[in-house]
Amino acid sequence: xxxxxxxxIERGEFFCLLGPSGCGKTTVLNLLAGFEQPTAGAVxxxxxxxxxxxxxxxxxxxxxxxxxxxxxxxxxxxxxxRLAGVDAGPxxxxxxxxxxxxxxxxxxxxxxxxxxxxxxxxxxxxxxxxCESPILLMDEPFAALDAQTRSILQDELIGIWQQTGRTFxxxxxxxxxxxxxxxxxxxxTAGPEAGMKTIVPVDLARPRRRGDPxxxxxxxxxxxxxxxxxxxxxxxx
Amino acid sequence: MNxxxxxxxxxxxxxxxxxxxxxGVPAALVPVLSVCxxxxxxxxxxxxxxxxxxxxxxxxxxxALVGEILSGRLLTDSVVSLRRIFAGFVLGCTIGAGLGLLxxxxxxxxxxxxxxxxFGRFVPSISLLSPALIWFGIGEGSKLFLITxxxxxxxxxxxxxxxxxxxxxxxxxxxxxxxxxxxxxxLVMLPASLHGIFTGMRVGMGLSFTTxxxxxxxxxxTGLGYLILNxxxxxxxxxxxxxxxxxxxxxxxxxxxxQALIHRLAGRYAPTH
Numbered sequence: 472x473x474x475x476x477x478x479x480i481e482r483g484e485f486f487c488l489l490g491p492s493g494c495g496k497t498t499v500l501n502l503l504a505g506f507e508q509p510t511a512g513a514v515x516x517x518x519x520x521x522x523x524x525x526x527x528x529x530x531x532x533x534x535x536x537x538x539x540x541x542x543x544x545x546x547x548x549x550x551x552x553r554l555a556g557v558d559a560g561p562x563x564x565x566x567x568x569x570x571x572x573x574x575x576x577x578x579x580x581x582x583x584x585x586x587x588x589x590x591x592x593x594x595x596x597x598x599x600x601x602c603e604s605p606i607l608l609m610d611e612p613f614a615a616l617d618a619q620t621r622s623i624l625q626d627e628l629i630g631i632w633q634q635t636g637r638t639f640x641x642x643x644x645x646x647x648x649x650x651x652x653x654x655x656x657x658x659x660t661a662g663p664e665a666g667m668k669t670i671v672p673v674d675l676a677r678p679r680r681r682g683d684p685x686x687x688x689x690x691x692x693x694x695x696x697x698x699x700x701x702x703x704x705x706x707x708x
Numbered sequence: 709m710n711x712x713x714x715x716x717x718x719x720x721x722x723x724x725x726x727x728x729x730x731x732g733v734p735a736a737l738v739p740v741l742s743v744c745x746x747x748x749x750x751x752x753x754x755x756x757x758x759x760x761x762x763x764x765x766x767x768x769x770x771x772a773l774v775g776e777i778l779s780g781r782l783l784t785d786s787v788v789s790l791r792r793i794f795a796g797f798v799l800g801c802t803i804g805a806g807l808g809l810l811x812x813x814x815x816x817x818x819x820x821x822x823x824x825x826x827f828g829r830f831v832p833s834i835s836l837l838s839p840a841l842i843w844f845g846i847g848e849g850s851k852l853f854l855i856t857x858x859x860x861x862x863x864x865x866x867x868x869x870x871x872x873x874x875x876x877x878x879x880x881x882x883x884x885x886x887x888x889x890x891x892x893x894x895l896v897m898l899p900a901s902l903h904g905i906f907t908g909m910r911v912g913m914g915l916s917f918t919t920x921x922x923x924x925x926x927x928x929x930t931g932l933g934y935l936i937l938n939x940x941x942x943x944x945x946x947x948x949x950x951x952x953x954x955x956x957x958x959x960x961x962x963x964x965x966x967q968a969l970i971h972r973l974a975g976r977y978a979p980t981h
Contacts, residue, residue, distance in 0.1 A: 504880070504884055505883075505884075506880055506883070506884075523883075524880065524883035524884040525884070525886065526884070526885060526886035528884065529884050529885060530880065530881065530884045532877045532880070532881065534877070536875040536877050536878065537875070537877035537878055537880070537881040538878075538881075539878065539896070539899070539900075540976075540979065540980070541899045541900075541902075541976045541977045550881075550882070550885060550895075551885035551886060553895070554882070554885055554886050554887050554888075554891055554895070555886060582976070584980055598881070598885070599884075599885075602885060602886070
């Protein structure tokens with residue numbers, strides 16, 4: 472699936488992995504999360520090889536089927552602390568704090584089925600943040616949301632990243648989204664043997680505005696590169 | 709002005725009352741009416757075309773029902789059958805859910821037990837009646853064995869299916885949050901499978917009713933199955949119908965009770981609630 476992919480992500484960085492669908496973005500995330508093992512090469516975090524999932528690399532999944540439907544919102548958020556054996560009292564207090572952070576104050580008693588798609592993704596983000604894991608891996612977390620909700624969550628995610636100072640790896644096929652969010656954008660080549668085409672630094676000041684001409688110029692540049700990839704891959708097939 | 713607003717208000721969506729009027733009766737009454745209609749057709753057809761010994765009328769069956777209730781025989785036989793069902797059901801659910809969870813979580817167990825499951829699911833419990841009689845005798849043991857066998861399989865297959873179809877991201881989320889194998893089982897696999905397990909139990913309860921009657925018809929001197937068979941031998945066709953109707957009613961009530969119990973105790977584990 473992947474070949475010759477080499478990538479280093481800095482501590483505290485917001486890195487977006489951008490590429491056409493089917494290019495292996497999720498495979499990269501699965502390798503980093505430890506869900507899958509590379510057949511050749513290695514994945515390292517702080518110099519240590521990744522061999523299994525671990526609490527220092529939590530994941531926000533695409534879609535909402537990773538939430539526990541039998542637990543309330545706050546119980547979902549505190550799940551990682553429960554696994555770690557944290558007592559109920561402090562556990563709940565921490566979870567409430569993270570619910571506030573993702574803008575779900577007072578919604579903790581609701582079950583996922585009672586929440587909108589955007590709120591469910593907020594719970595996923597809070598659940599991944601609660602264990603103080605330094606690295607957050609996000610697999611197109613906003614792909615299924617409507618445009619309005621998506622842009623609100625994008626802005627909030629930047630705020631959360633700035634407040635928490637963690638390392639974010641964010642996978643997307645949405646060029647505009649990657650420009651708004653990332654410090655650097657890793658553009659992947661399209662299948663069958665995908666790799667990293669180029670890494671584009673985004674030196675725009677924050678907060679970034681969607682209508683900013685500099686954003687538009689970068690969008691054009693990236694869009695050209697993406698469509699070039701799609702055409703090249705189409706010609707190969 | 710008034711005329712204008714009235715005209716605007718006219719095409720309002722039909723209210724519950726309006727929907728009821730269109731049907732002519734409240735929705736809750738429909739099943740009652742359909743049962744009454746069936747009884748009426750039954751009465752006319754059986755009274756006109758059949759001698760009572762072949763096809764008794766509902767009135768005759770009603771009289772027989774009262775007679776069987778007053779003599780105490782119906783209650784005794786019902787209790788006997790229900791007790792057999794309950795014992796086998798509980799035992800079968802325990803074994804079935806336990807083995808299903810084990811097979812679902814431990815690959816070695818799944819591989820080891822799979823051939824037996826694939827074979828056994830095609831062996832109807834009634835075909836095991838003969839060995840059951842030889843091993844456990846004509847008493848309660850053979851019935852307990854058969855009902856347990858029936859329930860075990862259906863609960864096991866449903867449990868296994870439920871465990872194996874837990875969404876991968878639910879498992880991965882827990883793993884990335886640091887779950888141990890045991891935590892993963894207890895806090896994710898088990899709660900995510902509960903609904904499927906309960907569904908299997910409901911089906912198993914229905915099959916237990918079938919099994920107990922078949923077993924009682926072949927080897928017993930008590931129970932509803934025996935009541936039906938014995939009445940046929942004495943040409944008490946009305947009592948045969950009493951037995952059949954009692955079975956259907958008890959099965960229905962048992963299912964409703966079980967459903968309500970699940971909803972009350974484990975409603976939050978339903979896939980959408």
